[in-house]
Amino acid sequence: METFLQFLFSGLTVGAVYAIVALGFTIIYNASDVINFAQGEFVMLGGMCTVFFSLWGLPLPVAAVAAVIVTSLIGVALNKLAIEPARGANVVTLIIITIGASIFLRGLAQVVFDKQFHRLPSFSGDAPIDVLGATLTPQSLWVMGGAAVIVVLLWYFFTRTTFGKSILATSHNRLAARLVGINVELVLLASFALSAATGALAGILVTPITLTSFDAGTMLALKGFAAAILGGMGNPLGAVVGGLLVGIAEAMGAGYLSSEYKDAVAFVIILAVLFVLPSGLFGRRGTERV
Amino acid sequence: MSLITFLKGTAAMAAVIALSAGWAAGEAAAQIKIGSVLSITGPASFLGDPAEKTLRMYVERLNEAGGVNGEPLELVIYDSEGDANKARTLATRLIEDDEIVAMVGGSTTGTTMAMSPLFEDAEIPFISLAGGIVIIDPVNPYVFKTPHTDRMACEKIYEDMQARGLSKVGLISGTGGFGKSMRGQCLDVADDYGIEVVADETYGPRDTDMTPQLTNIRNAADLQAVLNPGFGQGPAIVTKNFAQLGIDVPLYQSHGVASKSFIELAGAAAEGVRLPASALLVAEQLEEDDPQKQVVVDYKTAFEAEWNRPVSTFGGHAYDGLMILVEALRAAGNSDPEELRDTIEQTSGFMGTAGEVNMSPDDHMGLDLTAFRMLEIRDGDWTIVQ
Numbered sequence: 001m002e003t004f005l006q007f008l009f010s011g012l013t014v015g016a017v018y019a020i021v022a023l024g025f026t027i028i029y030n031a032s033d034v035i036n037f038a039q040g041e042f043v044m045l046g047g048m049c050t051v052f053f054s055l056w057g058l059p060l061p062v063a064a065v066a067a068v069i070v071t072s073l074i075g076v077a078l079n080k081l082a083i084e085p086a087r088g089a090n091v092v093t094l095i096i097i098t099i100g101a102s103i104f105l106r107g108l109a110q111v112v113f114d115k116q117f118h119r120l121p122s123f124s125g126d127a128p129i130d131v132l133g134a135t136l137t138p139q140s141l142w143v144m145g146g147a148a149v150i151v152v153l154l155w156y157f158f159t160r161t162t163f164g165k166s167i168l169a170t171s172h173n174r175l176a177a178r179l180v181g182i183n184v185e186l187v188l189l190a191s192f193a194l195s196a197a198t199g200a201l202a203g204i205l206v207t208p209i210t211l212t213s214f215d216a217g218t219m220l221a222l223k224g225f226a227a228a229i230l231g232g233m234g235n236p237l238g239a240v241v242g243g244l245l246v247g248i249a250e251a252m253g254a255g256y257l258s259s260e261y262k263d264a265v266a267f268v269i270i271l272a273v274l275f276v277l278p279s280g281l282f283g284r285r286g287t288e289r290v
Numbered sequence: 291m292s293l294i295t296f297l298k299g300t301a302a303m304a305a306v307i308a309l310s311a312g313w314a315a316g317e318a319a320a321q322i323k324i325g326s327v328l329s330i331t332g333p334a335s336f337l338g339d340p341a342e343k344t345l346r347m348y349v350e351r352l353n354e355a356g357g358v359n360g361e362p363l364e365l366v367i368y369d370s371e372g373d374a375n376k377a378r379t380l381a382t383r384l385i386e387d388d389e390i391v392a393m394v395g396g397s398t399t400g401t402t403m404a405m406s407p408l409f410e411d412a413e414i415p416f417i418s419l420a421g422g423i424v425i426i427d428p429v430n431p432y433v434f435k436t437p438h439t440d441r442m443a444c445e446k447i448y449e450d451m452q453a454r455g456l457s458k459v460g461l462i463s464g465t466g467g468f469g470k471s472m473r474g475q476c477l478d479v480a481d482d483y484g485i486e487v488v489a490d491e492t493y494g495p496r497d498t499d500m501t502p503q504l505t506n507i508r509n510a511a512d513l514q515a516v517l518n519p520g521f522g523q524g525p526a527i528v529t530k531n532f533a534q535l536g537i538d539v540p541l542y543q544s545h546g547v548a549s550k551s552f553i554e555l556a557g558a559a560a561e562g563v564r565l566p567a568s569a570l571l572v573a574e575q576l577e578e579d580d581p582q583k584q585v586v587v588d589y590k591t592a593f594e595a596e597w598n599r600p601v602s603t604f605g606g607h608a609y610d611g612l613m614i615l616v617e618a619l620r621a622a623g624n625s626d627p628e629e630l631r632d633t634i635e636q637t638s639g640f641m642g643t644a645g646e647v648n649m650s651p652d653d654h655m656g657l658d659l660t661a662f663r664m665l666e667i668r669d670g671d672w673t674i675v676q
Binding site: 003006007009010013014115116117118119121126128135136137206209210211213219251252254255258259260262263 | 335465491492493494496497498499500501502503505506509522523526527530533534535536551554555557558559
């Protein structure tokens with residue numbers, strides 16, 4: 001029982017991060033139909049910027065806020081400089097552009113920062129918390145709590161604010177949204193900024209546990225993508241559930257089966273979902289437009 | 291650009307080329323050419339970069355002091371980027387075009403193994419800077435190496451466990467090249483030290499959470515110690531997870547994490563962790579009468595003064611390789627590759643940064659367990675376990 005609980009905690013912590021990354025995918029996908037493979041780099045930038053801002057003498061909370069702002073600006077720049085000029089190109093082209101952007105950002109981080117691993121201090125100490133014989137670090141609570149807060153804020157933003165609703169409207173029908181006076185360019189810009197900001201937050205929360213480096217984003221993007229596919233691309237609830245499920249499946253796989261296949265779990269999930277349930281757990285049924 | 295400037299430029303360039311060619315031709319006659327293929331960039335740059343800096347610095351120093359046997363050394367360094375195929379091509383170039391008399395290089399076991407048959411065929415001595423035991427076992431007559439092997443690291447750790455009365459060990463190894471190889475060696479020599487491996491878990495090179503594996507290890511019956519072969523960020527995360535789970539047995543790391551960045555990354559969780567490491571890491575802490583102290587302190591001071599960055603054991607391996615070669619050049623009195631090979635094989639009592647080297651026809655490394663020091667992390671710094 002203790003063992004199971006320990007695996008569960010481990011899975012929930014990692015899964016919460018995947019969930020935030022999957023949410024980032026969802027936000028941009030909803031607004032533009034683009035799957036942004038630079039999503040993992042936002043997570044990396046959040047962590048790395050915070051590390052370096054605090055090395056340059058900023059107190060941790062200030063460094064974290066600055067990192068979120070910088071990452072959002074990079075998200076905006078990505079949209080302005082790479083996605084917008086290619087507007088009208090088909091979705092596959094846009095996706096390839098985001099892969100290029102992710103490689104570029106990784107290279108940039110390597111030059112601007114360095115190639116070493118870095119850590120942040122835990123926000124509230126390292127003393128493990130004992131829960132029914134299993135242990136949890138305070139930082140895990142921060143990660144899970146942070147993910148919950150992000151989910152609630154996003155839910156509020158998308159369902160209770162006009163601007164959030166206009167993003168949803170754009171995702172449903174861009175032409176109609178434009179006709180009712182929604183500034184579609186602004187919506188796209190906002191979705192990239194928002195997605196980058198949530199990614200950066202995930203990076204900041206998780207760096208004290210997992211450490212970070214210029215190439216930490218690649219794996220996270222893949223896992224987050226698996227989570228988004230599992231939950232159903234475009235569904236925020238699906239992203240969260242998918243993230244947690246992938247995390248738990250990984251931890252259980254590593255614990256009960258063999259850790260050799262830990263990373264394979266996520267990819268097996270992608271394949272299985274694509275074969276058996278192409279629209280994911282909560283996805284819209286795919287409709288073919290004629 | 292006007293025609294005149296263009297012509298002027300061309301003429302100047304031609305003059306430079308002519309001059310440099312003449313200079314090179316004039317010098318080449320009386321030089322000892324040493325080659326080196328290192329992983330200066332790429333994933334193994336942390337190995338090749340300090341090695342390159344070390345070789346350049348010491349060759350310059352030797353030449354300022356009048357060279358070896360009255361002849362200056364010429365160093366030809368190529369960057370393999372950690373790629374075994376590229377290393378092989380570059381080694382061919384060293385042998386055929388540059389006509390070197392000996393090679394000090396090969397940052398990784400992979401690149402070394404790709405290059406060693408070439409040196410055997412060309413009958414040119416090759417001193418490798420990589421760790422794998424396969425480089426010298428079985429012995430290739432022309433291939434030598436300076437770093438200790440991972441097998442020795444296992445033996446050193448087991449020796450320390452024996453001394454503390456620990457025999458039931460849980461293994462958690464990285465699946466990268468280093469972790470995989472060391473795991474194999476540690477399983478292999480366990481019996482010799484009466485060690486019983488009660489759990490054997492692994493983690494991927496990019497894993498960020500090892501609590502499930504460590505939970506399984508914690509559940510193993512009569513666990514007395516945990517050993518983590520691996521390098522990179524993995525061992526730091528293992529150390530943090532280990533502390534989180536509150537496993538109250540000693541944790542041993544490998545020489546793969548013997549750098550300050552490990553302590554920084556693992557933070558408070560690193561307290562009490564033990565690992566075998568080269569004396570270079572604790573140069574200042576060595577006893578005054580330690581025969582190795584002079585060598586490691588000198589190298590450390592020189593490297594840090596020249597490059598303004600902390601010394602690394604991997605640079606130390608390059609120092610050892612170069613100095614073994616220089617001693618052999620001096621002893622042989624000439625730079626005939628065949629004679630050099632024989633003299634390198636007879637190296638004895640050479641004190642390097644990795645320890646005392648005593649080579650023989652069956653042992654092309656010549657180090658013993660005393661080359662390693664057992665360290666414990668206390669108050670965020672290394673201390674030597676007596």
